Amino acid sequence: MIIQENISLSQYTTFKIGGNARFFCVVTNIDELKQAIAFAKNKSLTFFILGGGSNILISDDGFNGLVIKMEIMGKKIQDSRLKVQDGAQIVSAGAGEMWDSFVEYTVNEGFNGLENLSAIPGTVGAAPVQNIGAYGIEVGQFISSVQVLDTQNMEEKTLLARECHFGYRYSLFKKEKGRYIVTAVDFSLKKDGVVNIEYKDLKEYFSMIQDSRFKIQEITPAKVRDAVVSIRRNKLPDWNKWGTAGSFIKNPVITQVHFDELKNKYPGLPGFPEKDSAGESSGQVK
Numbered sequence: 001m002i003i004q005e006n007i008s009l010s011q012y013t014t015f016k017i018g019g020n021a022r023f024f025c026v027v028t029n030i031d032e033l034k035q036a037i038a039f040a041k042n043k044s045l046t047f048f049i050l051g052g053g054s055n056i057l058i059s060d061d062g063f064n065g066l067v068i069k070m071e072i073m074g075k076k077i078q079d080s081r082l083k084v085q086d087g088a089q090i091v092s093a094g095a096g097e098m099w100d101s102f103v104e105y106t107v108n109e110g111f112n113g114l115e116n117l118s119a120i121p122g123t124v125g126a127a128p129v130q131n132i133g134a135y136g137i138e139v140g141q142f143i144s145s146v147q148v149l150d151t152q153n154m155e156e157k158t159l160l161a162r163e164c165h166f167g168y169r170y171s172l173f174k175k176e177k178g179r180y181i182v183t184a185v186d187f188s189l190k191k192d193g194v195v196n197i198e199y200k201d202l203k204e205y206f207s208m209i210q211d212s213r214f215k216i217q218e219i220t221p222a223k224v225r226d227a228v229v230s231i232r233r234n235k236l237p238d239w240n241k242w243g244t245a246g247s248f249i250k251n252p253v254i255t256q257v258h259f260d261e262l263k264n265k266y267p268g269l270p271g272f273p274e275k276d277s278a279g280e281s282s283g284q285v286k
Contacts, residue, residue, distance in 0.1 A: 001025055003039060009058045009067065012050060012204030018058025018244045021067035028071050028094075028096070030149060030183055034183040036221065037181075040066040040197035049181055051096060055130070055244050070125055071096035072183055075105055086237055087140035088145055088188040095125025095182045099132075103225070105147055111189040112221035113142045116196060121239050127184040129173040131166045135228055136199035136272075147184035156183070168274060168286055169250050195224050201231050251286040259285040 007024035010017050018180045022045060023045065027033045040047040046065035050056075075097060078090040091111060093102045099122050116137040117127075123218045126132075131140045143166070159180070165172045173180055177252075197206055197219060205227045206219065255260075259271050274284040 001027060001035050003036075003066075007052075007067070009062065012069065013053035013056055013058060013244065014162075014239045015053075015057060015245045017060070017067065019060045019062025022061045022089075023066040024069070025066065025068040026071050028073065030072070032182065033068065033072070034072075035148060036066065036068045037149075037154065039102075051095070051126045053119055054121040054239065055245065056188075064067060071124060072125075074184070075102060077109060084144060084188050086190070087192070088190045090186050091189050092184055092186045093124040094125060094184050097124045098122075098125055099124055106131055106187070107191060107221045107225050110191045110221075112191070112193045112195055112224075113137075113189045114139070114187070115221040115225040116199070116202075116228060117196060118225045119232040122184050124215060128166070128171055128182060128185055131169055131171050133169070135198050135202055138166070138168075140164065140171070142187050142189060144186040146182055146187040147186070148180040148182055151179055151181060168253060193221050197224060197227075202227055205231060253284050253286045256283050256285055 002025060004024045005022065006020045009021055009024075023039075025032075025036050025039075025112060027036055039045075043066075043270065046063075048063060050067050050068050052067050073096050075091075076092045078092065084090060089111070091106055091109070099120055100118060102124050103118050104112050107118075114137075116135040117132060117139060120134060122132075122134060125276045127139045128143055128146050129156040130136055133139065140161065143164070145161060146164055148159055149155075150157050150158050157180075159172070163172065165175065173182070173270065182256065183186040197203060202224070253274060256273075259269075263269050271285040274286055
């Protein structure tokens, strides 16, 4: 692990702007991560974990601390004999894996669940922090546990999904910002689950390409992934070509009563029921 000085951060973000990091390093395993944190603490420096560089704007003034580029890699399907509830299987990925490549991997291996989250920039490690969501799915629904480094005591821990307090674009990692560094994520995925195409854009996409004999059982995770990639490609700029800070919009969350009042006034107003951590209705709408 090499500590570099005065490294331009613009090359590491999708917006392609930003000044220099006073110190910069790339970590590829947990030991290197611990060394980097120790370096920052010994020099009384603020540190920042950088993943794919999306959903971030960096000032031209740069960052007067240590930027740690997360590149802990690895993808693994746990032994098929190690099942979890309802016949799902654990599929793990290092925090530095690119998110969309991991989604493609799970789809190619025959798992379903993450296909609705295709074509989202960033890394696996950032997914639980934001509890990323798209097309009717939130990643927290499929996370079994999150492997972290607790920077308060430098201990490696495994946080179960319920301990992560996943909510709408929310998690424990936002509440205790900076304490936990995600090093890997374990997902609970099935090979025989039903795809989710309830989101408006997906419904319209499949209604256009299917005839009256259409059955949801005929739609595979691979087809849903192709649909999501196509929809996003037509709606959004290619972040590989155009600078973008990513999506930072968060819909307001209101009570069902308030939503019904607004719906009566504005009949076309869209709304999506919120569920609690147990998957039950929370009585709120976003």
